[in-house]
Amino acid sequence: xxxxxxxxxxxxxxxxxxxxxxxxxxxxxxxxxxxxxxxxxxxxxxxxxxxxxxxxxxxxxxxxxxxxxxxxxxxxxxxxxxxxxxxxxxxxxxxxxxxxxxxxxxxx
Amino acid sequence: xxxxxxxxxxxxxxxxxxxxxxxxxxxxxxxxxxxxxxxxxxxxxxxxxxxxxxxxxxxxxxxxxxxxxxxxxxxxxxxxxxxxxxxxxxxxxxxxxxxxxxxxxxxxxxxxxxxxxxxxxx
Numbered sequence: 001x002x003x004x005x006x007x008x009x010x011x012x013x014x015x016x017x018x019x020x021x022x023x024x025x026x027x028x029x030x031x032x033x034x035x036x037x038x039x040x041x042x043x044x045x046x047x048x049x050x051x052x053x054x055x056x057x058x059x060x061x062x063x064x065x066x067x068x069x070x071x072x073x074x075x076x077x078x079x080x081x082x083x084x085x086x087x088x089x090x091x092x093x094x095x096x097x098x099x100x101x102x103x104x105x106x107x108x
Numbered sequence: 109x110x111x112x113x114x115x116x117x118x119x120x121x122x123x124x125x126x127x128x129x130x131x132x133x134x135x136x137x138x139x140x141x142x143x144x145x146x147x148x149x150x151x152x153x154x155x156x157x158x159x160x161x162x163x164x165x166x167x168x169x170x171x172x173x174x175x176x177x178x179x180x181x182x183x184x185x186x187x188x189x190x191x192x193x194x195x196x197x198x199x200x201x202x203x204x205x206x207x208x209x210x211x212x213x214x215x216x217x218x219x220x221x222x223x224x225x226x227x228x229x230x
Contacts, residue, residue: 032213036152043202043220044152050214087152091208091215095166097142097154 002026002093006086006100012108017078021103023071023088032092033071035064038102039084047086048073075105083107109133109219111203116224123193123228129186129203129221136184137161140206142217143177143188145199155201156188157210170196193228200225 003026013019023033031051036044046055048064051071061076075082088100115127127143142157156177158165165177176189186203200223208215 030213032215034216036217038152043223044217045220046207046216046218049207049216049218055218089152089217091210092213094210094213094215095154095157096168097157097215099152099154102151 001096002029002090002098004088004090004098004100006088006103008103009101010104010106012106013078014108015078015080018074018076019078019105021073021075021086021088021105023066023073023100025069025071025090027093028068029090029092031067032090033064033066034089034091035062035073036087036089037082037084038087044087080107111205111219111221113201113203113221113224116201116226118227118229119193120230121194121228124189124191125193125226127188127190127201127203127224127226131184131186131203131205134205134219136179137181140210140215141179141186142204142206143186144202144204144217144220145197146202146223147196147199150199153199157206158186159210190226193226195228198226198228 005024035048038044052064085104110132143155156167174192178187202223203221204217205219207218
């Protein structure tokens with residue numbers, strides 16, 4: 001099974017900051033990496049698929065990059081509504097579909 | 109576009125439960141569908157998925173042999189039959205649509221239900 005390791009597990013930032021969340025795969029997953037945002041008590045929401053394709057309605061301050069085993073989610077100019085938990089997920093070598101353990105983004 | 113789960117609740121260890129997911133607003137029979145769960149305070153875990161026509165389905169190792177995913181395209185509904193439940197199965201269970209092709213790798217979970225809580229406890 002492909003393991004996804006996110007770092008950091010949590011981070012604190014301020015409105016207006018730029019933050020980066022990393023996701024490392026245990027083996028190459030080419031570009032089949034997706035990112036989700038989850039707010040407390042809510043279902044996850046797909047933000048980005050295939051490393052860098054933003055879903056409709058997702059603000060352009062969100063961006064993704066990477067390939068192979070190392071991937072990054074970047075949020076520029078953090079807004080209050082961006083404070084949430086973020087998960088990466090691979091769809092390359094399945095089953096099983098696997099998620100990273102999550103990165104909690106808090107307000108500093 | 110809507111996915112609505114039902115069937116969760118409190119069940120004793122060793123017991124069974126059947127989750128249902130009723131969908132609307134899209135052509136259900138065109139999509140792979142999944143169940144994803146989240147234990148309290150924990151991350152996301154994919155549980156199972158099923159092909160458009162129900163001819164293929166896969167389950168994650170911890171539930172294989174205990175859970176069975178199924179679908180009824182005539183009713184636009186997805187199901188998860190859960191058996192031999194343990195405390196480790198306690199979680200919110202989400203019904204999820206897959207936007208791509210499972211075997212191509214170009215796949216993602218683009219539509220989620222609100223989830224149904226399953227608590228396994230005596």
